[in-house]
Structure formats: structure tokens, C-alpha cells
Amino acid sequence: MAALQQITVDALKRSESQLAVQWHADLEASGATRNLKPEEIRQQVADFLRLLTSTLEKGGSANITTTEWDDVRHFLEKLSSQRALAGQDSQQTASFIFALKGPLFTQLQNAFADQPLLIAEQVLQMSELLDGLGLHTIRTYQKSREAVIKRQQEELLELSTPVVKLWDGVLALPMIGTLDSQRTQVVMESLLQRIVDTGAEIAIIDITGVPTVDTLVAQHLLKTVTAIRLMGADCIISGVRPQIAQTIVHLGLDLQGVVTKANLADALALALRRLGVTLTKAV
Amino acid sequence: MTVRSSGTQPIRIEQDVVLARQTARKLAQECGMRLIDLTKLVTAVSELARNTMVYGGGGDMDWQIVEDGLRVGLRLTFRDEGPGIPDLKLAMTDGWTSGGGLGLGLTGAKRLVDDFELDTSPGAGTRVTICKWT
Amino acid sequence: MERIPILQMGDFLLVTIQVDMHDQLALTLQDDLSERISRTSARGVLIDISALDMVDSFIGRMIGMISGLSRIMDAETVLVGMQPAVAITLVELGMTLPGVSTALNVERGMKLLRERAYSQ
Structure with missing residues (x-):
């Protein structure tokens, strides 16, 4: 499997602020940000991009379960449990990651304008990476939801029979x-x-x-x-x-x-x- | 099922039974186990650690904090190189004892945990693995 | 050598178990108690286990033995302060301590001991 090229990481780093603006706009348009504070989203978008670039710069592999990805995973876990408590559904929560694909691929197209063969490969790499992160987000979202349900069940049990x-x-x-x-x-x-x-x-x-x-x-x-x-x-x-x-x-x-x-x-x-x-x- | 952390605690002398209980209590608390379940687990550990020491002539307790989907659990294996248990069916009968106890050690421990596995043969030692989920 | 202290209050002996006992300590307590009952002609023994967060079959057996041997020596035994989680676990373990008198706390236990000891 081919790895991410340095050019890709550089492109990502160079266009961080641009990506943030475009990603945020896409998120707004998709309706994934309903009931959430705009400044909070802006912060999360910026934070995630910063974590992602720094992890890739340090040579983070394609396997997101490794320790290099700890910070990114923890960030997403916090984000998804916060979304679960805010009453967002799984689709809205997962969109956070998937909405990054569009703006990111546009940037890659610009960066590799004269290397059409590399584009496809790098887009695929990036896509797989984001899919993995998106799935991780959904999984933790599900966990938080089930934890909420479990707690409610226990509360109900105790309520149902008073001493x-x-x-x-x-x-x-x-x-x-x-x-x-x-x-x-x-x-x-x-x-x-x-x-x-x-x-x-x-x-x-x-x-x-x-x-x-x-x-x-x-x-x-x-x-x-x-x-x-x-x-x-x-x-x-x-x-x-x-x-x-x-x-x-x-x-x-x-x-x-x-x-x-x-x-x-x-x-x-x-x-x-x-x-x-x-x-x-x-x- | 994924293992979050693991370790080993020796069971050689009587005081080690107390240490095994304390280790199990600390780990169960880390898993966020409810007090009732924690008490059941620690009691099972006490019974099995004593068996390892008294009948197995000493051994080890391996511990693992495991994750299975949403569940978190504590998995413990008691290993010894002792004489083993010749008649398993008899040993798993309430009230039967070979050592002057009450005969509630193995059967009682089994009732106190969620998973219980016993592997033994005469002369080849004994391994008991238990697991309690949160 | 490590020992669990036995206090004397009039005709009664009071034992408060506060440490995580290893087996030898439990056996020593059993010996010490029977010796003290005989030496002091105590009429009753109160064992407070409110600080114990676990009672396994060994400790359970020790309690049963103390109760049995003190009865032979004409003293009543009352076990007090067992925690709910400990009680549930003991029942699940199959130990119901038949013949052992119980009370919720030390005060009730003393009252029960007095009633039993002086009604005979």
C-alpha cells in the first residue's frame, strides 16, 4: 500500500486556514451543525485540522489504532460523546469527519495538478484515513448513547420500587x-x-x-x-x-x-x- | 475482545492471598464495577488464591482488564504446578472437600463470577480462569 | 505476632475486626477467644465486622466455629454489622451461618447478648 506523500502533508498544512473555512461552510450547509454553537464548531474544526496535520507530520501511519493517533482519537471521542449528549444523531455526528473530504480533495487536486497519477492514489489514501476516523467517531458515539440508555434504565429500576x-x-x-x-x-x-x-x-x-x-x-x-x-x-x-x-x-x-x-x-x-x-x- | 492492561501477582505465602484480594479490588474499581459485583469478585479471588496456595503449593494470578464491545471486565487466571484435581466432578460438588474446608471454594467461586473455566489433570497442575463484567 | 485485640466489657467480650485478615490471623483469633472465654467465664461474645468489606468461606467458617465453641462453653455469640454486599455474597457463596445470632450494630448486639445471657 502506498503511503501519503510529503506533498500531501505539506498541502494540508499550507491550506489549513482555507480548509477550515470551506469545511465549516460545508458542515453548515449539510445541517450537521444544528443545535450547536457556531464558535464551538469553528474551534473544533481548527483543533482537528491542527491535530491531523501534526500527527501526519510526525509520520502517523495509515493505521489509526496506533499510539501516534492517540490525540486525534481522544479528540474525536470527546466530540462524539458531547454530540450524543447534545441529542445529535449518528449521521450528523459522523458528517463532521466526512464533510472534510470535499474541501480536502480540492486542495489535493491543486497540489498535484501536474501529477494526475498521484492524485488518485493520494485521494484514496486520504479517503481511507478519513473513513477510519469517521467510523471511530460513530463507534464512540454509539458507546456514549448506550451509556446514557443504561444509566436511564438503572434509574428507572430504582424509581419503580420505592422502599x-x-x-x-x-x-x-x-x-x-x-x-x-x-x-x-x-x-x-x-x-x-x-x-x-x-x-x-x-x-x-x-x-x-x-x-x-x-x-x-x-x-x-x-x-x-x-x-x-x-x-x-x-x-x-x-x-x-x-x-x-x-x-x-x-x-x-x-x-x-x-x-x-x-x-x-x-x-x-x-x-x-x-x-x-x-x-x-x-x- | 481487547486487552486494556495486564499483569501478574505471585501467590506463594499466606499473605499473598490478602495481596491478591487487594489487587483484584483495586483493578475492579478501575473497571468501575458496582460494589456488589466487586465484593463477589474479591470473595471469589480469595477462595481461588487460597486453593492455589494450599492445594497447588503456590502459583500465580494473571490479571487482565478486558473490553468486549461496550462491556469492560476483569479476567483472572490462577495457575499452579501442583498435583491437579483427580476427580473434577467431585471437586465441583457443593460441600465436598479434600482439605478439611467447607467445600465451597470452587463451586462458590463459580457462582460469584460471570465466566468460569477450569483446566486440570492429575500431575499437571491446575488453571482456573474467571471473569466478571461490569 | 500480629493479633486481633479482644476487649472485655463486664461479662462480655468484644472483638472488632478491622484488618483484611489472612488465614493464620483468623485461626489465632479463634484460639485467643476460646482461651479468654474460659479464663474470664464470659457470658457472651460480640463480633463486630462492620469494617470488613469481604467475608469468604474461611472467615465464615471461623465465625461459625467461634459461635459453636462459645456455646459449649456457655457463652452466647452475636455477629454484628455485616455490610449488605458482604451478606449477599455470603448467601451466593452458599454460607448462611445457621445458628449464628446476628444484629445490625454493636448497640443492638449488646442488648441481644444481655437478654440471652441473663434470661437463662
Whole structure:
């Protein structure tokens, strides 16, 4: 594979400011800069050209995964995660690099005006390089987006099941909807943490709003009960509906040592009794 | 899968088990692992490092921080040149022990991590590779 | 030699484990404790592990042994302060420490010890 000629690098360096103007104009025209500040784009365009020329001058190879390209790659990673957060789509983000091709090839045409054979070769080289950088931009853009989605999913999981304080020393976790393994795990972890934070002696897991329980979820419930005991608190499971009771028995799961109550009110009454609290009706 | 960084930690004496745990904890933190997963991993390391020392007569722990697409993980290999495990099926049974322990070392460690691979034969030492993803 | 200190508070012994223990240290603690229970006729032992960020099967076994042997010597054992991540990991490991009494913190643990020790 032929390498980039010194003439190409020189041409690039000589026309940096010209390229910047043309590239910026092309970006504006393509609509890739919507919602972004013009001065920011101008800065990014100038910065990228500076990084690109200095890397090529230092003899950066065609392989952009090498350390010589570290600065360029980091610049693009920062740029694409910033775009992802600004709500730009992948096409707009990738256009940043691809829009450079037009102005750059024009410059190459001028530089190699009397060497038509070299033009094609150098354009191809440059094109491959920019493609690589563009793909890297898209890849990091995708990563940032997925990181955003993952964070939102986790936030949603935590929001969906609040741990509430019923009484001084009594926490309740009312679970509603289908329990999948991951959700059960997250919820149980936050319950355990709340027990430590509040010093609650009794935790009630209410599963009235849970339509079905599979083996994995039932096992998670049992593990949680055991973990709560190891931490030095007690756990009561309330709202076990007939179907779920049947499932548990069918699965052959051992609920020995687990206190269950028909509903949340009974569970709270038991918790209060254990705490030595008696309630009387005011006459 | 790409390797971001790697290294080796010797496991020769009892204190090295503690060092192996501390190394694993530091690396898992670098990976940004959640506290629960980190605790599970460090506990598995403790079990396996102890096996390497007690049953394998000492060995090494190789570590790698690996990247697979969006996931980052910590991969650890425990190597020894000891007598190996003659009956693998038996060794992977909860509660079975050859050394007076509880018999939860190998099976317990397996439950605590995402990937678990065991390679052994009598007289040829033992290699256990585990991986936990963030 | 490195040792974990055992404090005496009236009829009870208090152990706070704060270091990342290697196995020999755990075994020494087990020996020291049984010796102290017998020498002081202690009625109870409180083990505080709130500073431990990991409990593996070896330490778990040590806790179970201490609990068992103190019972034979007529002393109650209460384990306090286990962190959530440690508890979840122990359960996953398959160690549920049956027969070991637990409490959330030192204060509750002492209360539990007093109730147990003086109700007999």
C-alpha cells in the first residue's frame, strides 16, 4: 500500500486556514451543525485540522489504532460523546469527519495538478484515513448513547420500587408488576442498603401486586431473606397470593424459617408486636 | 475482545492471598464495577488464591482488564504446578472437600463470577480462569 | 505476632475486626477467644465486622466455629454489622451461618447478648 506523500502533508498544512473555512461552510450547509454553537464548531474544526496535520507530520501511519493517533482519537471521542449528549444523531455526528473530504480533495487536486497519477492514489489514501476516523467517531458515539440508555434504565429500576418507612424500625417494600431477575436484584440491594442506613429491625416485602413468580425470582426472594438475617434484621413476606403459594410449593422451594403473612396489615401488626408496640383505639 | 492492561501477582505465602484480594479490588474499581459485583469478585479471588496456595503449593494470578464491545471486565487466571484435581466432578460438588474446608471454594467461586473455566489433570497442575463484567 | 485485640466489657467480650485478615490471623483469633472465654467465664461474645468489606468461606467458617465453641462453653455469640454486599455474597457463596445470632450494630448486639445471657 502506498503511503501519503510529503506533498500531501505539506498541502494540508499550507491550506489549513482555507480548509477550515470551506469545511465549516460545508458542515453548515449539510445541517450537521444544528443545535450547536457556531464558535464551538469553528474551534473544533481548527483543533482537528491542527491535530491531523501534526500527527501526519510526525509520520502517523495509515493505521489509526496506533499510539501516534492517540490525540486525534481522544479528540474525536470527546466530540462524539458531547454530540450524543447534545441529542445529535449518528449521521450528523459522523458528517463532521466526512464533510472534510470535499474541501480536502480540492486542495489535493491543486497540489498535484501536474501529477494526475498521484492524485488518485493520494485521494484514496486520504479517503481511507478519513473513513477510519469517521467510523471511530460513530463507534464512540454509539458507546456514549448506550451509556446514557443504561444509566436511564438503572434509574428507572430504582424509581419503580420505592422502599418506604412504615414505622420507626419498620421498612416496607411494596413490589408491583412482573418481577424479572434483574429488577428483583436491584430492588433487594436497595432494600438491604436502606436497612443499614435507617437501622430498621424489620423489613416487610409485600408481593400483593406481583402476578407470578418464577423459580429464579423465588430464589432471589429467599436469598434476600437470608441476607437480611445475616445483617441482623428480620424479614416478613406479605401478600403471598394462592397462585404464588402453589408455585412455590410446586417448585419444591423451602420456605422454612421465612415468616409469611396474608397481607401487609397483618405483617405490620406482627412487626409492631415484635418491637413491643401496642396500639389502642382512643375512646 | 481487547486487552486494556495486564499483569501478574505471585501467590506463594499466606499473605499473598490478602495481596491478591487487594489487587483484584483495586483493578475492579478501575473497571468501575458496582460494589456488589466487586465484593463477589474479591470473595471469589480469595477462595481461588487460597486453593492455589494450599492445594497447588503456590502459583500465580494473571490479571487482565478486558473490553468486549461496550462491556469492560476483569479476567483472572490462577495457575499452579501442583498435583491437579483427580476427580473434577467431585471437586465441583457443593460441600465436598479434600482439605478439611467447607467445600465451597470452587463451586462458590463459580457462582460469584460471570465466566468460569477450569483446566486440570492429575500431575499437571491446575488453571482456573474467571471473569466478571461490569 | 500480629493479633486481633479482644476487649472485655463486664461479662462480655468484644472483638472488632478491622484488618483484611489472612488465614493464620483468623485461626489465632479463634484460639485467643476460646482461651479468654474460659479464663474470664464470659457470658457472651460480640463480633463486630462492620469494617470488613469481604467475608469468604474461611472467615465464615471461623465465625461459625467461634459461635459453636462459645456455646459449649456457655457463652452466647452475636455477629454484628455485616455490610449488605458482604451478606449477599455470603448467601451466593452458599454460607448462611445457621445458628449464628446476628444484629445490625454493636448497640443492638449488646442488648441481644444481655437478654440471652441473663434470661437463662
